[in-house]
Amino acid sequence: MSLNDITIIITTYKSSKKVKYCLDSIKEKCKVLIVENSNDQNFKEYVEKKYENVECFVSDENLGYGKGNNLALKKVKTRFSLILNPDTVLQEDSLEKFLERVNNNLNFAIIGPQKFQQKNKNNNSLELLKVENLKGFAMFLNMSKFKKIGFFDENFFLYFEEIDLCKRVKSINENIYLDPSIKIFHEEAKSVDPAFSFEVELNRNWHWMWSSFYFHKKYKGFFKSLIIVFPNLFSSIFKMFFYSITFNTKQRKIYYHRFSGLINSILGKNSWHRPTLD
Secondary structure (H helix, E strand, O other), X not given: OOHHHEEEEEEEOOOHHHHHHHHHOOOOOOEEEEEEOOOOHHHHHHHHHHXXXXXXXXOOOOOHHHHHHHHHHOOOOOOEEEEEOOOEEEOOOHHHHHHHHHHOOOOOOEEEEEEEOHHHOOOOOOOOXXXXXXXXXXXXXXXXXXXXXXXXXXXXXXXXXXXXXXXXXXXXXXXXXXXXXXXXXXXXXXXXXHHHHHHHXXXXXXXHHHHHHHHHHHHHOHHHHHHHHHHHHHHXXXXXXXXXXXXXXXXXXXXXXXXXXXXXXXXXOOOOOOOOOO
């Protein structure tokens, strides 16, 4: 096996300032598929011109994380794919270490790396850990396993989609591993240009609450899920009122979006909210 057996997938949205660091860390032997959710044709022209191994698909609408990844995953022709967030950076040997694992005939559906941090950069533990789920910033997929499993649930726009995928993988007794010997840097929640930070914060709060209820309802039913999220519903209403009477407009908007996302999910409406980043 070689690096030609890996296709890297990155779903982006107004991420041009961050994703270049990720792309610079990827070796040219790997095919890279980018799904750009902002209909930015200039971004497509830029990345395809600068990086010969990159193909960029520009969506007519903001598909979200799961649906965007699915679009690219359906185009993968290699044995493996590595899903990356735009604000990740590979270490020099990250890709080779994934291949070292699978060269040993490892039976797996997903392998996740260790999130790189300065304090543990010298931790070269080779112990492979079997886990229930992984963080979605970097997921190495054995593509042959997903013919039966399917990919991400496209009802999720943002959040919980990787937890849901891992849950479905485990439900058919496939293996998920965390490999501490593989390090990938993740800046976390820094994919979008900082100029849009407040609009992104509103969007995150809306979708966190929508996805939370939808995920619980999917596996636990409506009424049990309603009990689980009730403290968040009560907190959102209380804090909306509090920040309204104290004239804290930003905080009021945040808790309104939390309330709105949760109510829309409870009422069975789809995850319709989209950030305005023009």
